[in-house]
Each structure stands twice: as structure tokens, then as C-alpha cells.
Amino acid sequence: MRKDxxxxxxxVSLQSLQAGVELDVVLDYYPEWGGELRPLLKSAYLAHQLxxxxxxxxxxxxxxRKLFLQSAQSIVxxxxxxxxxxxxxxxxxxxxxxxxxxxLMVGGSILARDLLPDSPFYVIKEFGRQLTLFIPADSNKPxxxxxxxxxxxxxxxxxxxxxxxxxxxxxxxxxEQKDTGEWLVGELKLVQSQDTQLVGNIxxxxxxxxxxxxxxxxxxxxxxxxxxxxxxxxxxxxxxxEFITMEGLRILLSSDTFLLGSLMPGVRAExxxxxxxxxxxxxxxxxxxxxxxxxxxxxxxxxYRKP
Amino acid sequence: MYSWNxxxxxxxxxxxxxxxxxGSIKMVDMNIREADTLLxxxxxxxxxxxxxxxxxWFPYIxxxxxxxxxxxxxxxxxxGMVFSDLLETLNQRAxxxxxxVGWLFxxxxxxxxxxxxxxxxxxxxSKLGSGAxxxxxxxxxxxxVLSEYRLQQIFLxxxxxxxxxxxxxxxxxxxxxxxxxxxxxxPSQVREYQYQALKALQHALSSRVK
Numbered sequence: 001m002r003k004d005x006x007x008x009x010x011x012v013s014l015q016s017l018q019a020g021v022e023l024d025v026v027l028d029y030y031p032e033w034g035g036e037l038r039p040l041l042k043s044a045y046l047a048h049q050l051x052x053x054x055x056x057x058x059x060x061x062x063x064x065r066k067l068f069l070q071s072a073q074s075i076v077x078x079x080x081x082x083x084x085x086x087x088x089x090x091x092x093x094x095x096x097x098x099x100x101x102x103x104l105m106v107g108g109s110i111l112a113r114d115l116l117p118d119s120p121f122y123v124i125k126e127f128g129r130q131l132t133l134f135i136p137a138d139s140n141k142p143x144x145x146x147x148x149x150x151x152x153x154x155x156x157x158x159x160x161x162x163x164x165x166x167x168x169x170x171x172x173x174x175x176e177q178k179d180t181g182e183w184l185v186g187e188l189k190l191v192q193s194q195d196t197q198l199v200g201n202i203x204x205x206x207x208x209x210x211x212x213x214x215x216x217x218x219x220x221x222x223x224x225x226x227x228x229x230x231x232x233x234x235x236x237x238x239x240x241x242e243f244i245t246m247e248g249l250r251i252l253l254s255s256d257t258f259l260l261g262s263l264m265p266g267v268r269a270e271x272x273x274x275x276x277x278x279x280x281x282x283x284x285x286x287x288x289x290x291x292x293x294x295x296x297x298x299x300x301x302x303x304y305r306k307p
Numbered sequence: 308m309y310s311w312n313x314x315x316x317x318x319x320x321x322x323x324x325x326x327x328x329x330g331s332i333k334m335v336d337m338n339i340r341e342a343d344t345l346l347x348x349x350x351x352x353x354x355x356x357x358x359x360x361x362x363x364w365f366p367y368i369x370x371x372x373x374x375x376x377x378x379x380x381x382x383x384x385x386x387g388m389v390f391s392d393l394l395e396t397l398n399q400r401a402x403x404x405x406x407x408v409g410w411l412f413x414x415x416x417x418x419x420x421x422x423x424x425x426x427x428x429x430x431x432x433s434k435l436g437s438g439a440x441x442x443x444x445x446x447x448x449x450x451x452v453l454s455e456y457r458l459q460q461i462f463l464x465x466x467x468x469x470x471x472x473x474x475x476x477x478x479x480x481x482x483x484x485x486x487x488x489x490x491x492x493x494p495s496q497v498r499e500y501q502y503q504a505l506k507a508l509q510h511a512l513s514s515r516v517k
Binding site: 003004006007008010011018039040042043044046047048049050051054056057060061063064065067068069071072073075 | 352354357358361362365366369370373374379380382383384386387390391394395398458459462473476477478479480483495498499501502505506508509512513
């Protein structure tokens with residue numbers, strides 16, 4: 001506070017000196033600071049004298065001005081400012097693209113609502129679904145969305161089957177195995193051929209992904225079938241020998257579950273899981289990630305542990 | 308009656324303070340903030356704006372540079388270089404988006420310091436010694452006045468930031484508010500820097516005079 005008063009006193013004294021007031025008169029304003037202000041004001045006076053001595057010669061000004069304007073003349077692109085326009089064009093282009101994408105998305109989803117898999121524009125409908133799944137979401141929302149979309153696909157295929165049409169189809173659903181051995185997914189009968197690829201273990205009751213061709217008789221000639229796996233990323237809330245709880249999901253563990261890292265409550269994990277009927281989630285693999293860094297020690301040393 | 312007089316006194320005091328405040332802001336507006344209105348045109352490399360800017364600020368920058376290095380011819384060249392720097396910066400679209408004057412003085416400080424650093428390698432101590440006198444040195448102007456050349460040498464012994472502040476304060480007689488705008492500091496900070504710089508100058512002077 002006292003220092004601040006001194007700084008202010010110095011400034012007022014300097015202004016007074018510049019206004020032509022004598023040094024002794026100025027020092028009388030602040031008798032309590034006199035001892036400190038006097039040498040400072042003397043220094044300031046010398047600096048002031050040095051500043052007074054500076055005069056700009058007209059010739060120097062003219063010469064430098066000429067040089068400056070010549071430089072400006074040589075630098076400025078004649079008659080245009082491309083970069084400035086370029087910036088605007090870029091912004092405009094981005095805005096147009098955004099509007100176009102929005103129109104395509106909204107319009108496409110409205111138009112594609114009634115499309116069936118035999119239509120060449122069915123990809124638009126699929127694109128909309130994939131886009132929805134691509135948007136990051138918490139917990140099991142992507143899984144539920146995926147199940148919902150597969151349900152819609154099955155409905156589309158059934159509509160097509162009612163019209164006895166054929167089309168390449170791709171859908172998912174819970175696999176049901178009849179006593180006779182035939183496979184059903186969402187009441188659609190699956191037929192295998194010699195070319196059918198069975199990827200991995202296929203278990204009845206689990207959610208599978210089917211690629212194939214709808215035939216005129218309503219059966220699906222399967223080209224490829226595999227258990228569908230989902231990825232869930234989040235904090236592990238609880239761990240027991242039978243299951244873990246993560247993001248509100250109860251995920252079952254089994255002897256086939258691969259564990260990468262040390263599993264404990266509070267760690268962040270990436271879980272690959274399969275879905276069984278009755279909203280049962282079965283963990284296939286669990287990768288522990290802490291603070292965004294994979295627990296590389298376990299990866300390097302191949303310390304895969306089973307729970 | 309007493310209360311009326313008291314009211315009038317307070318009112319006068321407030322009005323006076325208000326006018327002094329408005330006056331100081333207006334002064335800054337007229338001199339320094341006005342320069343920022345040229346920035347838009349300058350960023351378009353508008354030659355009319357550039358010449359207006361040059362005419363307005365070349366003398367200020369010249370006085371600053373000359374205050375710090377003394378040599379009039381060289382000061383003109385260094386000031387010209389500062390404006391060339393500005394032109395180049397504007398052309399690269401890395402223009403100062405505010406505080407054009409602050410930018411100009413910062414660029415000047417950089418140029419001056421670069422020159423002084425180079426000079427320091429070429430000069431030996433005997434030339435910078437306190438006994439050195441300039442051929443054109445005048446004597447006996449006032450009791451306090453040292454020769455311009457000797458004072459210049461004493462200034463060179465100060466810290467660059469002290470030299471910068473004193474040059475701004477005493478070459479162009481900027482007020483504390485204007486300095487605060489140029490340096491992008493608060494007025495109270497500038498007052499403190501000014502005190503420190505003058506204190507440093509005082510020490511340098513007393514040691515040289517002894």
C-alpha cells in the first residue's frame with residue numbers, strides 16, 4: 001500500500017515536472033517521500049533531456065516512407081486479396097456441405113423408411129442405421145439399438161418374403177434351433193449349403209449375424225453366419241467370480257473369457273461380449289485400460305489370466 | 308446552506324474527477340486506440356491505410372529507437388525495418404489483431420535489442436567506459452545534464468525491459484494509461500515498472516558519476 005502511494009507520488013511529480021514545475025516545488029508536494037523521490041526525479045530529468053534531444057530529420061522520414069510504400073506496392077497482389085476470399089469460400093463450402101449432408105440425412109431417412117432389401121436404395125436406410133450406431137453412447141444403448149435395427153431388418157425381409165421376392169440380406173437375431181435341427185432367426189428359416197461359412201462356434205440362444213440370400217420360398221440361404229460380438233467400454237463397478245458389473249450391465253464370466261490385465265473394481269475396461277436371450281451378456285474378452293493406457297505389462301509378458 | 312455547499316463541493320469533485328477520467332481515456336482513444344481502427348485496412352494491405360499508418364507512427368517509433376541507440380541515421384534505418392517487419396507480418400496474415408501500436412513498439416524493442424547485441428560483440432570495454440566522451444559532447448548545460456553520448460552509454464547498462472519502459476516514457480511522453488495500453492498491463496503495474504526502471508537508472512548514474 002505504501003509502495004503504491006510512492007509509485008503514484010512519483011507519477012504525479014513526473015507530470016508536474018513535465019508541466020514545467022520546479023523540482024523543489026514538486027518535492028514539497030510529498031515531504032514524506034522527498035528523500036526517495038529526489039534522486040529518482042533527477043534520473044527522470046536526465047532521461048527527459050535525452051528524449052528532448054531526439055528530432056526526426058525530414059529527409060530520413062521521406063526516404064523511409066518511399067521505401068515502405070515501394071515495399072507495400074511490391075507485396076500487395078494487384079487488385080485482389082485472394083486469401084481473404086479463400087477464407088470466405090472455405091466457410092461457405094463447409095456450410096453448404098453441412099446443409100447438404102443434413103438434407104440428405106433427413107430426406108433420405110424419410111424416403112428410405114419404406115424401402116426393402118431388394119431396392120438398390122436400401123443402402124441409404126442401412127447408412128442411416130450405421131450412422132446412429134456410430135454416434136458414441138453410454139452403457140448398452142448401442143447394443144439395444146443394434147437389436148432394434150436387426151428387428152426392423154427382419155421385418156423388412158418378412159415383407160419381402162410375403163411378396164415371394166428374392167434379395168441379398170444381412171441381419172442379426174437370436175438363433176433358435178428346433179428339435180428337427182433346423183435353425184431359425186426371428187422366425188426366418190436358415191438353410192445351409194456347402195458354401196455356408198460357419199465362423200467360430202455357433203451356439204443356439206445367442207445373437208448371430210447372418211449374411212445370405214432370401215429365396216422365393218421365404219427361406220434364407222446362409223452364406224455366412226457367426227455369433228455377433230459387441231464392445232463395451234467403461235469403468236468396472238463390481239467384480240465377482242461369476243460376473244462383473246460395468247456401466248450398469250451385468251456381464252457373465254466363464255472359463256472361456258480371456259482376461260488381459262488385472263481385473264478389479266474401478267479400472268477401465270474394454271469388454272467384448274456376446275448377447276444371449278433374456279438380455280444375458282457373456283464376456284468373451286476383457287482388456288483392462290487404466291487412464292487410457294493399456295496395461296502393457298500383461299500384454300508383453302502374455303500374462304493372460306482367467307478369473 | 309452548509310449542506311448545499313458541501314453537496315456542491317462533492318459534486319464539483321466528482322465532476323472534476325469524471326472529466327479528468329474522460330479526458331485521459333479520450334487522449335488514449337485519439338492517439339493509440341485509433342491506430343487499431345487502421346488494422347482492418349492494414350490487414351487488407353490497403354496502401355492508403357498503410358501510408359496513413361506510416362505517417363502517424365513512424366515519428367513515434369523513430370523517437371523510441373533514437374532514444375535507445377542514439378545514432379540518427381541508424382535509427383531511421385531500424386525504424387524502417389520495423390515497418391518492413393509489419394508489412395511482412397501483414398502479408399503472412401499473422402497480423403496483430405489488436406494493439407497495433409503495442410506491436411510496433413514490441414517489434415522496435417526486438418530490433419533495437421538485436422542491434423545492441425550485435426554491437427556488444429564489436430565494442431570493447433574501453434569504448435563503453437565512463438571516461439569516453441563523444442566528439443560533439445557539450446558541457447555545462449545544467450548541473451544535472453550529462454552529455455548525451457555518456458547518458459546513452461549509461462542507458463545501455465540497464466536491463467532491456469528498463470530501457471524499453473524508459474524509452475517509451477521519455478521519448479514520446481506517453482502517459483501511464485497509454486503505456487498500460489501499449490504494454491498490455493494495468494496502470495498500477497506500469498507505475499511500479501516505472502519506479503523500478505528509474506531506480507535502476509539512478510543506481511547506474513550514481514555508480515558512473517562516482
